Each structure stands twice: as C-alpha cells, then as structure tokens.
Amino acid sequence: MAYSDIGYVSLVVALVMSIYTGIASITAVRFYYAPLLLSARNGVWIISCLMLIASGTLIYGFMTHDFGLRYVVLHSSVDMPWYYISSALWGGQEGSLLYWATTLSVLAGVATLRNRNRYGQLMPYVIATIMIVIAFFLTVLIFATNPFERLPFSMPDGRGLNPLLRDPGMVIHPPMLLLGYVSWTIPFAFVIAALITGRLGTEWVRAIRRWTLLAWSIQSIGLLLGAWWAYHVLGWGGYWGWDPVENVAFLPWITGTASLHSVMVVERRGKLKVWTISLVILSFLLAIFGTFVVRSGILSSVHSFAESDIGHLFLTFFSLALVGSLALLLFRLPQIKDEEGFESPISRESGFLFNNLLLIGIGFATFWGTIYPIITEAFTGDKITVGPPFFQQVNGPLFFVLLLLMGVGPLLAWRQTSMRALVKSMSLPLVLGFSALIMSQLITQKPFVALSIGALVFVTATILLEYKRGLIIRKRNTGEIYPLALTRLVSRNKQRYGGYIVHIGIILIAIGIIGSTAFQTNREVNMKKGESVAIGRYVLTYEESFSRIDPEKEILGSILTINRGGKNIGTMVPSTEFYNKFQGQPSSKIAISTTLLDDLYIFQASRPTDNDVTLSIFVNPLVMWIWIGGTVLILGILIAAWPEKRTMWTSLTQTAKI
C-alpha cells in the first residue's frame, strides 16, 4: 500500500458517491423526501473533499519527488523550483483531467452552498447534471488515464518540464483556461434543469446569467493570460497565432459572449429563450471539445486521434451530451417558443440578434478553419495548414462590423426606436467617427487602419454620450455633485454601465491589436561587437556577449545598450537558455522594454559569440493597451457582477439566524 493509493481510492469513492448523489437528488425531488435531498447536498460537498484529497495526493507526490509515480516522472524533476512543480499538476493529460474534475466538484459545492435556499425545484436537477459530468471525468481517470499509476521500480530523476513551459505565465494561464472550460458546466446544468422541470419562467434566467458571466470572465482572463504568455515567451513578436489550441479556447468564449447578450433579451422581454438555451448548451459542448482537443492532439493530425486512448470516450460523451440536450430542447420546444414577436426591426432586441449573428459567424469561421485540415486529409489525403492569414481575412471584417454595432446597439431602445431618434443620437459620434476616418486616412494611407480608427472613435463617443446622458438626468433629478452622481449611476445600473466598461476594455484591446498589426516594424540583423542598429525611435548597440552556467542550464545572452529618441535608457539582455535535459530545445528569454507608445522587443536568433550575434528586433506599437484593456474589461465584469449590498447583507443575516 503506497500513499498514492489514497488518491486512487478517493477517485473510486468519489465515482460511487457521484452516482449516489445524482440518483438521490432526483429521487428526493420526485418523491418529496427532504432528508434524501440533504443527503445529496452533503454528497456534493463530500465529493469536493474527496477530489481535493486526490489532487493533494498527486501534489504531495510531486513535492516529495516520488519518482515511482509515472506522472511525476514524466512531468517534473529534482531541479525544478516548487512553483513549477506544483503547476506540473496540469502539465499532462491525466493531471489536467484530475484538475478539471476537482475544480468542477468545488464549483458544484459552491453552487450548492450559495443556492441552498434558492431555486428549490431546479437545484436537484442541477446537482444531478453536474454529477453526470463529474462521473464521466472520474470514469476516464479511473479506467483510462490513471494519474496515480505506479512504475514497477522508482526512477532516480524525472524527465522535467518542457523549458517553454517554465515561465510564470504558465503557472497561472492553463489553470485559468481550464477553469473557464470547467465553469461552463454550471450554466449548462441550470439550462438542463430548467428543461427537465419545465420551469422556464424567470428564475433560471437569473441563475444562468450569473454563472455564464462567471464562466465568461474566467475564460477571458485565461485567454488574456495566454496572449501575454505567448508574447513574452514565444519570440515571434505576436500574442495570438490562431493556433488550433487557441482557437478551440476562443470558441466557447465567442458563443458565451453571444449568450451573455441574448440572455438580456430573455430577461427583459421573455424572448429568444430557445436561442439562448441553445447557445449555453453549445458553449458547454465546445468547452468539452476544447478540453479534449488540448489533450488529444487530434488537430495536428488525424492519426494521433486513433492513438489517443481517451479519444473515443470523449467522443461518446460529447455525442451523448449533444443528443440528450437536443432531445430535451425539442421536447420542451412548444413550451418555450416565443409567444409574441418583435415590435420592430429597429430595436435593442434585433440589435442583439445581429450581434449574435456576427459572433456565431466568427465562431463558425474559426471552427471551420480549425477542423478543415482534418476534413481535407480525410477526403484527399493532403495535409494542409490553415494559418493566421485565413482567420484574419475572414474574421477581420466581421470584427469590424461587430465593433460598429457595439456603437449603435446601446442607442437602440427596447421594443422600437424611430429612425429619427436613432439618427439624432448618433449624429455627433458619426461626425467624430468620420472625421477620425478621414484624418487617419490622410496620415497613414492605410484604409483598413483608417476604417478601424473611425469605428473606434464612433463607438467611444457613443459610450461616453451614454454616460453623459445618464449623468445629466441623474444630476437633474437628485442634484448630486458629478462624482457622486457618477458612482450612484453606475452602482444603481451595474449591469448596464459595467457592460459599457467592458466595451471600453474591448476598444482599448482593439487599439492595441490594430496598432501592433498595422505598424509593427521588424529587423533581423547580424551585429558585430560595437555595431549599432536603428529601428523606429530606438538605436541598439551590441556591447558584448555574456554566459552563465547554472546547475540545470547554461545561459547565453547578449548585452545591448539602448538609446531611445537620443537618450540612453540603459541595457537590455536577450538570452537563450540551454537546459541539460532538453539539449535540442533552447529556450529564449526575450528582452522587452515597454512604454505606453510601443514595445521594443528583442529576440536572440542565434547563439551569441564574442564577435557577433543575430537578433530579431521588433517595435510593436501600442501592445501595452491590450493588457490595459484586459484590466479594464475585468474591472467592468466585476462592476457588472458585483452583488447588491443589501442582498449580501440579508444573506449574511439569514446565515446568522440559521
């Protein structure tokens, strides 16, 4: 009996518990037997504890360097610092699936705890749905890819972590992205519960809006961290490569964005229920698809699909979930069909519909480009690549129209807007947008850039006007001073004004993307000692090479002095690390100097010698605004999702009474 058996036994017990909990909670609600319901609730929390024990066991194995465990041998080594070792938990297939199941069980525990006095009819089915998902992951873990598999003998040392992954960004980015996938399960469970019970009134809408917002924000953070990691580690001067793994993470985010918008129509007008339900189901299915793709390697080649031992299990689960939810939806269709139609094609509602169409268009193009290599290989045997040029060409115009719509949408009133009112409220932003367009065209001579800048100015102006309008009305009605009026305005309409802040975040990100794609300059040069090279407003001088030998790696770098606009701003040292265990895989440490205007980004393209070095130098304008925009976006989500003070207070006092 080794300690690692504790982990395995926890998994088995958790599987049994999850089946019991699922059955118990449905039986309880069917036969109105309250004690069984309490038992099911406890079951959820026990599963959370069991899963935490299982994950803890694996982490313990990593920390104590137990090289008798196959997974520990494959993903860690003695020389790794503790923070990389603990992140090795999700470094491979078994561990990341364990992490998936663990975080889902914890989320289920939180959802059960938070809603113990709410959604009485829905919760048992929510719990049952989550239990089915957990049971699937536990089955995979126990029978197909056991993370606690022991080797017949202990190895002296492990293989270690790929040098590319030895970066602080890698400690936080994958768990965030995986957590994003995981959290789509909760809104999905609420939708399924609402469909099963037929309680399709208003209560489930609130629940799915909150949980969709949570899933969406976690996924946003995950994607932003991924972009940041790619930018700082990969060395091609970019942050988004339209790589299959990135694309599949982008898909649930896109459908989730669509559902976050259409759910507002359900909330306000009780319409588009079928559509919104389908979007939530689709987001969950895409999250499962994403989890599976990241781990199976199906997209790099058709053949690795057959080799992957969990591929068929995932495919089966995916199909069952798809067929099951579709059947449920069709069964309830007569009940949730919209009764009355739209009053007018020019209204907030139809604005959201166009928004959804564009988002689904982007989602489909991304999905299509991602899987087309598989289709081509299956039909013609040819291997093809679908790279960034395709996605930029197809998605670029769609993003542009979406951006314009982001400006028009908030000006549309619910039910109907007269053309005259719309034109009146749009006139100032339109004038500003057009003048920005003309000016940018005159200065840059790049029509795409000019169009995007015009659109950005237009959208920003409409958002600011929306704030101004609300502020003036509030001040007139209450006589509050402006700062107070602003805070009250936002805090009384968090969803609306928080949403606008999210839009401002998107605008800032768009500024960063446009600036860095349209105005990126790059030079790849071979420099001798003492030579200088100019790029943009920078002048770089190669001073000398430097080297350092650590126990696990050798570092070779080049020391450069940097001159910006005639002023010396110090030295930058791009370097390359050669790990003893990964000789074939030198890992680059990129030197980046960031300002609000541009980033100087230096990548060492050859091994430096005392005489010369080859450098790839980028000046990436405005990249900083992507990260600033990301922060603003998260801030906006926090405002939009911040719980009401009074509800928080009442729930606290309620808890105190209990």
Next chain:
Amino acid sequence: MHTQMTQYIKWDRNTPFLSTLVGLSVMISLFLTTISFPSTIYAVDDVLTSEQRAIALKIQCPVCSGESIAESQADVARNMLAKLIELSNANKTEQEILDYFVDRYGLIVLRSPPKAGFTMGLWLFPPGVLIIGLSMLIYFLRSQKIADKYPVPSKELQEDIQYQDLIEEQVRQAKDDT
C-alpha cells in the same frame, strides 16, 4: 444651483463640434505620427528585407506547430528561409517562390490554403453560413407581423413606451434590491 445647471446645459448645447473636432484631430495626428515613424537604416545589413519577410510569413514551418519560417528557429525553417532569400535575390516572384516550396513540401507549407480545388470549401463555407444566417434573420424580423400594427409610431406612443420601460426597470430594480 439652478444657475449652475443652466450654465451647464448652455455650455453643453453651445459646445461646437469644431472644438471637439480640433481636439480629436490633434490627438489622432499626434498618435499616428508617433507610431508610423520611418526607420532609419544604419550600416548593419538586414538578414532579410521586408518584402522577403512578408513572403516568409506566408510559409508554414513544416515541423513546428503554428509558426511561419519567419518566426521559427527550427533548422528546417532556417534552411527554408535561406533558400527563400536565395530565390528572392535571384529575382523570383512571390508566386514562383511559394510554388517552389509547395512542390518540395506539399500544400502544408502554405499558411493560407489556395482558393481552388478542395480547399475552396474552406473559403466558401464561412461567408455562405453568414449569408444564410443573415437571410434567416431578416426573414424572421420581417415575419413579425406585429410591426404592421403600429406602422408609424406616433410621438405619444413612443413616449408611452419609454415611460413603460422606465417603470419596468424600476420595478425590476426594486425586486433586485429586496
């Protein structure tokens, strides 16, 4: 208090577009001139020219995932880049260079598959789906007969609707608060 308010409104009404425009134009031109600076060329030779780099960005490194030969540091990619420079210096056109690599390595090296043959489907489906979606959406909106009941919304009706929305909003907030 009252005078302050009228002052504000006055200011707001009389703010000419022009002053806003001037401010905006100054900001945008400042911003654009600073980022679209030309790069001065020093004595050091570039390994590849910007035209060569633009071609290299269209060629996928066959052994790496998601990197073009302009970016990848893999040996294959470096060799292909050297070949590209050689071909380009021999005055081959972009198409000739791309064809050369497709002949050697297959379609896999093109980051943007050809708009012909089987890969035409890649390019046709997304706009197709979008057009179908758009026509369905327009059909849906047109089929909503209710719009005909109020062909021209009178001013009163519009105000009524706005008032109703306001009340709905307040009721909802009151519900949220409790």
